[in-house]
Every structure is written in C-alpha cells, then in structure tokens.
Amino acid sequence: MINLSSFLTEINERKSNRLDFVAPANTLNLDYDDAQGSYVLGARINDDPKQFNLNHSSKRQICDKLGIPAKYFDYLEKYGHHDLAMDNINYLFKHGDENNTVRSVNGTVTAFLSDRYDVVDNDFIVGAVTEAIKDDYVNENLNVIDASETDKKLYMKITKPSVNAEISKGDIVEAGVIISNSETGHGAINVNPFINRLICLNGMTVNDARFKAIHLGGAKEEGVINHYLTDETKKKKMEYLHAQIGDVVNGSLKQSVFQQSVDKITDASKEIIKPTEAIEIITDKYQLSQDESKSIYDSLARRDAVDAGDPSRWSLINAVTHTAKSIEDIDRKQELEAIGGKILAFVMPKQARVL
Numbered sequence: 312m313i314n315l316s317s318f319l320t321e322i323n324e325r326k327s328n329r330l331d332f333v334a335p336a337n338t339l340n341l342d343y344d345d346a347q348g349s350y351v352l353g354a355r356i357n358d359d360p361k362q363f364n365l366n367h368s369s370k371r372q373i374c375d376k377l378g379i380p381a382k383y384f385d386y387l388e389k390y391g392h393h394d395l396a397m398d399n400i401n402y403l404f405k406h407g408d409e410n411n412t413v414r415s416v417n418g419t420v421t422a423f424l425s426d427r428y429d430v431v432d433n434d435f436i437v438g439a440v441t442e443a444i445k446d447d448y449v450n451e452n453l454n455v456i457d458a459s460e461t462d463k464k465l466y467m468k469i470t471k472p473s474v475n476a477e478i479s480k481g482d483i484v485e486a487g488v489i490i491s492n493s494e495t496g497h498g499a500i501n502v503n504p505f506i507n508r509l510i511c512l513n514g515m516t517v518n519d520a521r522f523k524a525i526h527l528g529g530a531k532e533e534g535v536i537n538h539y540l541t542d543e544t545k546k547k548k549m550e551y552l553h554a555q556i557g558d559v560v561n562g563s564l565k566q567s568v569f570q571q572s573v574d575k576i577t578d579a580s581k582e583i584i585k586p587t588e589a590i591e592i593i594t595d596k597y598q599l600s601q602d603e604s605k606s607i608y609d610s611l612a613r614r615d616a617v618d619a620g621d622p623s624r625w626s627l628i629n630a631v632t633h634t635a636k637s638i639e640d641i642d643r644k645q646e647l648e649a650i651g652g653k654i655l656a657f658v659m660p661k662q663a664r665v666l
Contacts, residue, residue: 313455315441315448322434322460328417332356333426336407341373341400343393350393352420354413364419368462372423372496376411377403414495421462422495431500433465435549436492436556440467443557447471453564456487456507456514461641463497466490468514470507471564476573478580478625481617483509486569488560489516491645500552502559503652506572510617513632515651517572575655580625586611588663589627596657597650606634621665628654 332354340353342362350370351362365373374384379399387396410426437458447453457468467490474486487505491498504517562568586608594604610630611622618626628651635647 313458315455315458318455318458319434319437319441322437322465325416325460326432326434329415330356331412331414331430333410333412336404336409336411339404339411341397341404343397350388350396352413363413363415366419366421366462368495368497369420369423373400376423376425377407379403424496428496430494431492431552432494433460433492435553436465436490436500437467439553439556440469440490440560442553443560444469459641463493463495463642464645465492465494466641466645468505468507469560469564470505474564474566474569475509476569478573478576479617481510484573484576485509486564486566487514488563489514489645489648490556490560500556502556502563504563504568504572505648506569506576506652508629508632510615511629511633511636513629513636513651514648515628515632515655516645516649517652517655572655576625579628579655580623582624582659583621583665584624584627584659585663585665586622586627589624589659592660592663593627593631593650593654593657597653599650603634603647606637607631610634624654624657624659 334354334356338355342351342353343349344351347364350365352365352373353360353362355361370384371381373379374381377400384396384399387393387399412422412424412426412428412430413420414422414424414430441448444453448455452471452473454470454472455467456470457466459466468487469490470485470487472485475483477483485507487507488502489505490500490502492500506515506517508514590604590608590611593599593607599607607627607630610633611626614622614626614629618629631654632648632651635644635651638644638647
C-alpha cells in the first residue's frame with residue numbers, strides 16, 4: 312500500500328523546484344547541446360537569459376504548437392539532422408506572436424502550453440483527496456493502492472474493502488475511485504469510480520465521468536507566473552474545486568454507486584462471447600497494438616479458476632485489465648484499465664456474441 316503522507320511530501324518537493332513563465336514565441340530559441348546530446352530551449356525571463364532541457368513530452372508539445380509533424384521531428388533527431396530541426400523551429404519561433412506557458416522542474420521543460428492553460432497542480436489535487444479521506448484513511452477503512460506521477464499525469468487509486476460484492480463464487484470485487492490530473496497539458500482533472508477485482512488485483516476504471524474539470528482559463532500576462540495568487544475570485548474558485556473533488560471522491564465510494572457497476576458486471580458475466588471476433592472488434596475500436604491484442608487473447612485463454620465456463624464479456628474485461636498489469640508504461644496501463652470500463656458499457660456486436 313502507498314503511504315499518503317510520503318507521496319504528498321514528494322509532490323511538494325517537486326513543486327518547490329518548479330519554475331513557470333509565460334513568453335512570446337519570438338523570445339524563444341531552440342539549440343542543441345553537443346555535450347549532453349540533446350536539445351535545449353533558450354528563453355529570457357525578466358531579461359535574464361536561461362536555458363532549459365526538454366523532455367520527450369515537451370518536445371512533442373512544441374511541435375504540436377508550431378504545426379510541425381512529430382514524426383518529421385523524430386526523423387531529424389534520429390538521424391542527427393539537428394541543424395535542420397533547429398532552423399524549422401527557430402524560424403517559426405521568430406515569426407510567431409503568441410504567448411506560451413512554459414513549465415519546468417529542475418531546469419527541464421515539462422510542458423509547453425497555450426497561455427490560456429489554467430494550471431491546477433498535482434499537489435492541490437493530492438491535498439484535496441487527502442483531506443477528503445483523512446478520517447477513513449487513518450482508521451484503515453480505505454486503502455491507497457496506487458499513487459504515481461509521470462511526465463504526463465498524476466494517478467491515485469483508493470479502494471474501500473467494506474464495500475464489496477461477489478460476482479460469482481470466489482470472484483469478489485470492491486469499490487474504489489481513481490483520480491487523475493495533468494499539470495502538463497495532457498488531460499483534465501478526472502474522478503471516476505474504480506472496480507478492484509481481488510482474485511488477481513486487476514483494476515477497471517468505470518467511465519461514468521463523475522467529475523471532469525478542464526484546465527482552460529483567461530490569457531496570462533507575460534512574465535513569471537505567481538503560484539500563490541491572492542486574488543479573492545481565484546481563491547474562491549480553487550476552494551470550490553477543492554470541495555468538489557472531495558465530495559466526488561467520497562461519493563464514488565458509496566454502496567449505491569458501486570452497486571450500479573456491480574449490476575453491469577453481473578450482466579456482462581452472463582453475455583457469452585466469441586473470443587476471436589470480440590478481440591478483433593475491441594482491437595479495432597480502441598486501437599490496441601498487436602502485442603496488446605495477443606496478450607488479451609492469451610489472458611482470455613488462461614482464465615482464472617473462478618471464471619469457469621464459456622468466456623463472457625466480463626472475462627474479456629478481465630483479460631484487458633490483466634494485460635494492463637503487465638505493461639510498464641504507467642500512462643498506457645491506466646488507458647487499458649479505462650478501456651476495460653468502456654467494454655463494460657459497450658454493446659458487443661452480434662457477430663461476437665453467442666446468441
């Protein structure tokens with residue numbers, strides 16, 4: 312299990328090493344550091360020249376913002392055509408007139424965004440969740456089974472063991488909630504119910520869109536962004552957001568919400584599928600890779616003992632979430648768990664069902 316206090320300390324430490332600023336495109340330039348073997352972004356902050364490293368995600372965002380195909384930039388980088396890449400980007404920087412929000416941590420750009428991006432930091436989200444669950448967490452009524460931060464997103468998964476159900480003999484699921492946020496432009500704040508299957512600790516995000524807040528606000532002034540704005544309106548807005556997150560986290564763990572998912576799972580467990588046809592359909596619909604598709608097929612063929620009989624749509628969901636467990640990329644793992652939830656609500660075409 313995750314120690315929530317330690318995780319919050321890590322998040323806050325990262326925040327203390329952050330520098331954000333808004334800069335016109337024509338004040339930026341891309342260079343290549345031969346010693347490091349990587350690109351660097353040059354900027355002027357209050358007339359002070361600085362250079363920043365770029366992670367993979369921020370390079371993609373720069374390309375996207377300037378309308379440069381990412382595959383083209385990757386090709387130039389792969390084959391050492393750094394001068395051509397810099398000429399492309401610096402020409403567009405020089406002739407650009409838009410402001411950009413640049414986010415950095417420890418000298419590395421983590422996000423390159425529109426100046427209309429309304430920042431909601433991960434420490435705020437973790438703080439809101441921690442406050443909402445503190446009593447149950449201290450009393451060990453809740454388990455924090457995951458808390459992780461990638462270059463793209465924050466993820467938190469919380470389960471409530473006392474709220475559970477048995478789908479079939481030995482197949483027990485428990486209520487949970489998943490919280491995600493991107494402070495780097497890769498998605499909104501989301502709070503959704505999460506179903507944890509105890510037999511193999513697979514997890515499935517239920518796509519009920521319980522809460523979603525998009526990071527989009529008014530355009531910012533050029534200069535360093537103040538993370539501790541004292542404006543009363545901004546304060547009230549954030550207090551309201553804080554309260555919303557807490558309410559939806561606790562609401563998602565209620566028996567009534569959980570039962571809605573259990574009813575859908577029960578129906579899915581009775582719907583017998585044709586494995587090959589069903590996997591072909593979801594591979595196409597959710598753009599799964601060949602490796603993912605094969606792993607799902609293998610997992611479906613080696614179902615656990617509690618999932619006896621002919622394979623069902625519930626079996627397929629478990630095969631998808633079992634595949635998610637084996638994936639190292641945290642962001643992709645969460646995407647597959649969300650796909651599991653989408654299959655729960657998906658009407659399988661007739662050709663993939665045993666009628």
